[in-house]
Amino acid sequence: MSTLPAPTAASASAADAARAPASARNRGRARGPRRPRWRTALLMAGVLATIAVFLLPIYWLFSSSLKPRPDIYSWPLQWIPTRLTFDNFLEAWTSAPFGRFFVNSIITTGVGTVLEVALAIMCAYAFVFVDFRYKKIFFGLIVASLMLPGHVTLIVNYMTVANLGWLNTYQGIILPGIASAFAMFLLYQFMRTIDKDILQAAEIDGAGHLRRMLTIVVPLSSPMILTCTLIVMVGKWNEYVWPLIVTSTADMRTLPIGLQFLRQQEGMSNWGAIMAGAVFVSLPMLILFFLAQKRIIGGLAAGALK
Secondary structure, eight states: OOOOOOOOHHHHHHHHHHHSOHHHHHHHHHHOSOOOHHHHHHHHHHHHHHHHHHHHHHHHHHHHHTSOHHHHTOSSOOOSOSSOOOHHHHHHHHHTTHHHHHHHHHHHHHHHHHHHHHHHHHHHHHHHHOOOTTHHHHHHHHHHGGGSOGGGGHHHHHHHHHHTTOTTSHHHHHGGGOOOHHHHHHHHHHHTTSOHHHHHHHHHTTOOHHHHIIIIIHHHTHHHHHHHHHHHHHHHHTOOHHHHHHOOSGGGOOHHHHHHHHHHHHTTTOHHHHHHHHHHHHHHHHHHHHHHHHHHHHHHHHHHHO
16 A cells, blocks of 8 residues: 655645635735835934924923923023922912913803804704705805905904993803804714715604704714814814903903913013913813824714725
8 A cells, every 4th residue: 555745844834825814925915125224214203303393392381380480591401490399380370360261261162162063063964964045155155264364354253242242251252253164064074974864764754854963963973073072172272362352351361361461460580480371271271182182083084084
């Protein structure tokens, strides 16, 4: 009886390669040639330089707010504080009514964001799911308003608010800025990806526009709505020009204007207190961004990919 020859190591490895899935065999070829090391080093240097450009001012802001006064004015620059002190924060808080500034900013930002996002949701829903005359013309006009700088409407809005007697009031600060073409356009682009057959089925069941919007469109658009809300909130919190125009008393000032008020109080000599005031203004939005950055990026990416 003849016996079969024992498989060699080369034939065994060939058989294993044949049994391997095509994706595993093509993985090495899909990667392509490796990038030269000098290109990788150049890319990393560019990334580090970009990070330094963005992070260096933030580091200088926070470190200066914790430095004693001699460290701020020392030369050469004192990058690391010799000792940490919170006197600058105490001086900034007592030199200006930052408690009132915080209350005003929270009210105007919170109420303004809710109204602006709600109006953007209704407008985007109407342009996507409701048929009416001249819809394309109206949509084009709203999108075209994105090309205009916001300062174009300052005089008209101020005259309207003044005639209504809303100077130095919350409604005077909030209401003129609740119409946002940017937020509407973001939500419009996302809502266009929603299957209209779902809404038609709900319409057959007797659901009206309001019910369809609240129970179907809003839950499906929640990633983009959250992203839009955070973007609008940051803009409202940092708004400077309009609250400065329609308010003239310290009781109605918001945090960005309060920072300028602190600078006038302290003059140009006490930069430690001014830096501490800037930390008061920027820290809430920085915390919000770090907590919700994945949601912001995810919402924008979802809208772009769809």
